[in-house]
Amino acid sequence: MTARTHDVAAMTMLTWVVASGQVQPMSLATGIVAVAANILGALTPDLDEPTAGLWNDLPAGSIIGRIIHPLLGGHRMITHSLVGMFAIGWGLKYLLIHYVSRVLLVDMNIVWVTFMLGFLSHLIMDTITKEGVPWLFPIPWKIGFPPFKALRVTTGEWAEKALELRGVFETYRKVVFNTSPLPLS
Numbered sequence: 001m002t003a004r005t006h007d008v009a010a011m012t013m014l015t016w017v018v019a020s021g022q023v024q025p026m027s028l029a030t031g032i033v034a035v036a037a038n039i040l041g042a043l044t045p046d047l048d049e050p051t052a053g054l055w056n057d058l059p060a061g062s063i064i065g066r067i068i069h070p071l072l073g074g075h076r077m078i079t080h081s082l083v084g085m086f087a088i089g090w091g092l093k094y095l096l097i098h099y100v101s102r103v104l105l106v107d108m109n110i111v112w113v114t115f116m117l118g119f120l121s122h123l124i125m126d127t128i129t130k131e132g133v134p135w136l137f138p139i140p141w142k143i144g145f146p147p148f149k150a151l152r153v154t155t156g157e158w159a160e161k162a163l164e165l166r167g168v169f170e171t172y173r174k175v176v177f178n179t180s181p182l183p184l185s
């Protein structure tokens with residue numbers, strides 16, 4: 001799926017969680033960093049693609065991407081699995097709490113949760129594409145939903161565009177009709 005679809009899906013998921021659940025009040029700074037972390041989380045699984053959007057935004061990023069690509073086992077391998085999600089989540093939490101929190105005064109727990117929501121939304125969205133996702137890596141089964149490939153989405157085709165629109169619509173609907181998007185204090 002395209003980076004834009006993943007951004008939209010992550011924002012939709014975040015809006016749903018905030019609008020539907022009990023979210024503690026937070027500072028404006030935490031809210032801004034949390035939204036950025038959500039988008040970053042949604043793009044992280046595709047760092048195993050040398051052409052991923054995040055790599056193109058970094059200086060010499062495409063070169064680094066090409067070096068890291070084989071280390072991650074190629075596209076849609078470990079970064080698209082439960083093992084990868086837990087490993088990255090654990091490493092990130094450690095970094096946020098022990099290092100980033102010294103220079104950035106925001107609620108790191110909230111930032112971590114929104115990052116992980118973005119990450120999870122990415123795997124869910126890739127699951128409905130024809131290629132599927134190796135959720136149980138290192139077991140090499142690529143799992144997709146629905147089970148019949150013909151019913152799944154092909155990246156870049158009309159069905160993906162329709163999903164994007166749907167996500168934007170849902171986010172808008174939740175924000176406008178249900179509750180304010182972020183409980184800022």
Ligand SMILES: [Zn+2]
Binds near residue numbers: 001045046076080122
């Ligand atoms: Zn992906």
